[in-house]
Each structure stands twice: as structure tokens, then as C-alpha cells.
Amino acid sequence: MRKARPYDDRVTGEIPRTLQLLWEEPRRPAARGLSRERIVAAAVEIADSDGLGALSMSRLAERLGSAPMSLYRHVANKDELLTFMLDAAPGPPPELPPDGWRPALEVWARALRGVYYAHPWILQVTAGRPPLDPGQLSWLDSGLSAMDGTSLSHAQRFEVLMTVLNFVRGEAQIGAVLMSGEPEGDYAALIAHFVRPDRLPALAAASDAGVFTPGPDDAGDSFAFGLTRILDGVNVLLTE
Amino acid sequence: MRKARPYDDRVTGEIPRTLQLLWEEPRRPAARGLSRERIVAAAVEIADSDGLGALSMSRLAERLGSAPMSLYRHVANKDELLTFMLDAAPGPPPELPPDGWRPALEVWARALRGVYYAHPWILQVTAGRPPLDPGQLSWLDSGLSAMDGTSLSHAQRFEVLMTVLNFVRGEAQIGAVLMSGEPEGDYAALIAHFVRPDRLPALAAASDAGVFTPGPDDAGDSFAFGLTRILDGVNVLLTE
DNA sequence: ATCTCGTGCGTATGTCGTACGCATGAGCGT
């Protein structure tokens, strides 16, 4: 009989252990001391405030007042911790308005953008990880349900949702970059400095037109603009 | 007088040294031995074949037949190396067809997708880094020029391009995830296993409809579908 | 012949994830 190591990878019937833990219904009520919930919550706090790069097992342990190795009793490794964080951070999807697919998708998209603004590290972590945890899947379900009652096929709904999702992710990524202090000196000035009209004419024209100079109205407008394009395109498909 | 350390951050007049190096016109013709070009090329090869995680300074040095510390004569640090890679890897943007903005943007989007397929690590590295190198900016210029002659404002062109760009990035990211061996066991089966109709009804319906089961035609279709939606939306704006 | 400087690199340091195994104490059966 093998030594009972905590959390090893012994077969659980094809299903990876991390996922099994995530989908277990009755969550342990968190006893005294360390617990998965507390660890994950502290990790999310660190990543939110100081970025994913600042999240190390030692810093996390320090914040929890424990020793680094203690964390491994509750989390198999850092990668599993990230998966747990990804499940927990977004919270529940928004309540969708009942007046049609378009307002519903708009609400969904804006709520998702809010998640990415609150937890920018999600963008880094989800890259390269198909969504399989309850947290992310509940958002996907919510987004799909926005299109209930339309004439779109299931496959089409999914693709529409992915298009909206990718758009939101991209916008949030740009937003996150601009938030966290540009590459020293403002972006517009650097663009204007390097871009010569003879080499990159279209970009030079854009730069001259002030496209890269953050105006007072820029913030939400590009989001609304792009989303309108996408939803207009969906509308074309629906009214064909 | 200070000791002449190679590549320190002494002021070069507001412009970060890395960018200045990138925009210098006359590239040194690469002498014998190590050179920036050779280092960057080798780094790109490693990242292409084994992923960004496999790119360490030691592995890179090993591949070049030199000692790890030798690389630092040509590259300030790993972050600068990544910026150089980002500039070099994409190559020049595609030749765009002259018959209108829509075919031009389609060609541009497909070419960009090709870049991401060839160098998936670009998706990870560009996150959190505003594009300022000649390589990336030439792609942006190319994409903007696709809309030359339309009635769109410069700001609108830029936002359209960002929407297309974000879409391509998102699709490529999904593609990269699916390529590199799903999370053990196929994705569709895991979704079907966890998603219960009473909890996530829309997702369950999608799963039952086979949305997650990779069909023979799936590959390029979702790309074409999403792109069509976006460009249809742009078309609505243009014909208003 | 000497001096200077660009290039390569050996050594060392600090950080990080984590394997391994001991210690402790709570809950349980007797």
C-alpha cells in the first residue's frame, strides 16, 4: 500500500484531480487555520493589487502568516492554485435583461469587461487553458443564454459569443496596458517620434489625426464602437 | 567617469534604449561570433518549437554554443530579448489586394492568423506591451492602409483594425490551446461530463448539439464566420 | 611596444517552485 501523500495524481477515473475538486458540490466549511478558500482568496488579492508577477508561494504564505510549504497541503502546485483562482475570481455572471439578444449581449460584454478590469491577471492566466471550471463555464452559459430565442444555431451562438468574448478580452488587454504606466513617456509621443510618413504612411496619418493621443472621451467609446460593429454584423445575419 | 558597462540605461534622451536600437537604420552586418541577429533568431527558433517556457538564457546559450553570460553583451536582459523577438518574428505584412477595404482586411486578418500559428508565443509576449517596434508597427500600418479611400475617420479605422486584431488574436489563442493537447482527454467529453442541464442549460444544449465536438469542417469556419460578422458590421456603418 | 576597448565567460547571488520527511496535536477506539 502506498504512502498517503496529499494530493498526488492517482487515478480518479480519467478526470483530472483539479477539476474534480472544483466541481465537488459540498464545499468543506473551512476549518480553523489554512484552507483552500483562504489561500485562493489571498492569492487573488495579491494578483489584483500587485500583478501576477508578484504572486509567489512565499509571498502568499507570508500574507497568510504561514510557511511556504504549508500551502502545498491544500493546493497541489502553483498551477492548480491558478486554476482555482480563475474559478473563484470572476464571481457570478450578470443578470441579463429580458428584452432581446442585443441588450443582453451588451450587458454581458460590459460585465465581463468589469471582471477583466478588476482582475487583469485573468487575461494572462486563461491564455492557454481551455475553460473547464464552474466559474468560467457559468459565464459562458450566461452568454449563450443571451441568444435564447433567436434563430441562430447552437454553433452560431457559440461563435458569436466567442467573437464578443475575444473582443472584450482584447479591449481589456489594451486597457490594462495603458493603465499600468506606458513604456515611460506617453505612447502617442513615441509613436509620433518613430513613425515617418514615408515609411508608414497610414500610421503616420493616424498619429497626426491624434488617434493615439488619449482624449477625454476615449475611455469607453472604443469599446462601444467595436461592440456595435460586431452586434450589427450579427444583426445582419439575423435579418437576412 | 563611469565604468563603461555594456548596455546600461544611461539617458539617451527620453527614448528607451531598446526602442532606439530597434529603429536604428544601419544594422551592423553581423560580424563573426555572436550577434544580436543570431541570438534573436535562435531564440525565436526555440520559442517556436518548444514554447516560450522552454526559452531560458542557458538553453539559448547552449544552442548558440556559447556561455549564458555571453548573451548579455548583445542583449540587456531577457525582456529586451523578447522585444527584439517580437519585432523580428512576424516578418513583413502581406501584399493587400487593391479591390476594396473588405478583401484587403480579410487578407490582412488571415496573414496575421498565419503569424500567430507560426509563432504562438507572440500572443503571450505581446500581452502587456504596447506595440512600438518597427515590425509590429508595419503590420498596423498595413492594416490601416487597407481602409484607405473609405469614408471612415482615422479614429474609426483604428478601432475597426483593433476589433479585427483582437478577433484574430482570440481565435489564434483558442486554436493554440486546442492544438497543444487539450487538458488530457478531449474537451467535449469533459464538458459533457460536468455540464448538467439544470445548472447550465444553455451550455448543455450547446454541448448536446455537438458544438464542442471537433467536426471535420471546424478548422477555418469559425474564423470565417466571426470575421464575416465583424466586417458586416463595418459595412453597415459605411452604407448608413 | 604599449594602450584601449570590445567581446566572451567563470563565479556567485538571490529568487522561485517544490520534494521529502519530521513533529504535533485532535479525535477516536478501547
Place this chain on the structure above:
DNA sequence: ACGCTCATGCGTACGACATACGCACGAGAT
């Protein structure tokens, strides 16, 4: 009341990894 068992916490140790620092060598200039 008394030991048994096992979950939990953690001290130590190891192998990546990025990179600071300074020496060595050789080519071109004086």
C-alpha cells in the same frame, strides 16, 4: 484515561533561472 492514527504545518534542501561583477584575451590604434 490511554495510546493510535492521521491530517496538518513546516524546516531543510535541491535544481532551475536571471543576472551582477569582474577577469582574460586579442585586435586595432598610438
